[in-house]
Amino acid sequence: AQSVTQLDSQVPVFEEAPVELRCNYSSSVSVYLFWYVQYPNQGLQLLLKYLSGSTLVKGINGFEAEFNKSQTSFHLRKPSVHISDTAEYFCAVIFNNAGNMLTFGGGTRLMVKP
Amino acid sequence: DAGVTQSPTHLIKTRGQQVTLRCSPKSGHDTVSWYQQALGQGPQFIFQYYEEEERQRGNFPDRFSGHQFPNYSSELNVNALLLGDSALYLCASSLFEGHSIPYEQYFGPGTRLTVT
Numbered sequence: 106a107q108s109v110t111q112l113d114s115q116v117p118v119f120e121e122a123p124v125e126l127r128c129n130y131s132s133s134v135s136v137y138l139f140w141y142v143q144y145p146n147q148g149l150q151l152l153l154k155y156l157s158g159s160t161l162v163k164g165i166n167g168f169e170a171e172f173n174k175s176q177t178s179f180h181l182r183k184p185s186v187h188i189s190d191t192a193e194y195f196c197a198v199i200f201n202n203a204g205n206m207l208t209f210g211g212g213t214r215l216m217v218k219p
Numbered sequence: 220d221a222g223v224t225q226s227p228t229h230l231i232k233t234r235g236q237q238v239t240l241r242c243s244p245k246s247g248h249d250t251v252s253w254y255q256q257a258l259g260q261g262p263q264f265i266f267q268y269y270e271e272e273e274r275q276r277g278n279f280p281d282r283f284s285g286h287q288f289p290n291y292s293s294e295l296n297v298n299a300l301l302l303g304d305s306a307l308y309l310c311a312s313s314l315f316e317g318h319s320i321p322y323e324q325y326f327g328p329g330t331r332l333t334v335t
Binding site: 109111137141146147148149150151154156195197199204205206207208209210211212 | 254260261262267275324325326327328329
């Protein structure tokens with residue numbers, strides 16, 4: 106079955122420290138990969154996406170992610186976090202045999218502490 | 220330029236009742252998708268509408284139905300509500316650019332449905 110796993114439900118980190126949020130997927134078909142952020146009481150905002158080409162993609166707010174096909178991973182990184190980065194982060198995948206349907210992971214709550 | 224809008228923002232219903240949620244897509248978009256996000260979980264795809272037809276459906280029962288209007292806005296209807304239908308319902312709009320291209324989906328703020 107095709108699925109998306111975010112290994113950490115919560116990630117506490119101090120302000121200005123680096124952070125990595127992990128995402129793995131299971132699939133034998135090609136994929137398109139996305140990271141979304143959700144602030145409290147708001148919808149989802151796209152941070153970045155991988156469709157093809159360079160496996161290192163840069164997004165908004167200083168985030169970047171790297172697609173690793175052999176490890177079926179798409180981890181999100183930021184070298185220095187701010188208090189304002191506190192939010193829920195969702196990894197999402199479009200599997201090539203599934204139209205344009207986004208399959209989401211369970212989410213990771215990033216908690217940035219002063 | 221207005222983004223995706225949804226109404227109402229909150230809704231409380233009783234088990235067995237029916238509910239209709241509404242979505243207006245971002246200007247210039249022609250495709251609407253609906254997702255259900257239960258508390259503490261990631262969103263789950265319900266269905267997608269394009270050219271006023273349901274084009275793709277996730278693993279949801281027939282109690283969940285929808286409609287798309289000529290102006291591209293959309294409704295999500297849920298019949299015979301269950302307690303488990305309590306969730307945030309998200310609408311996402313996009314512009315169809317061909318079957319081989321994954322198009323970016325823009326999300327609205329959601330409608331919080333509580334079933335008691």
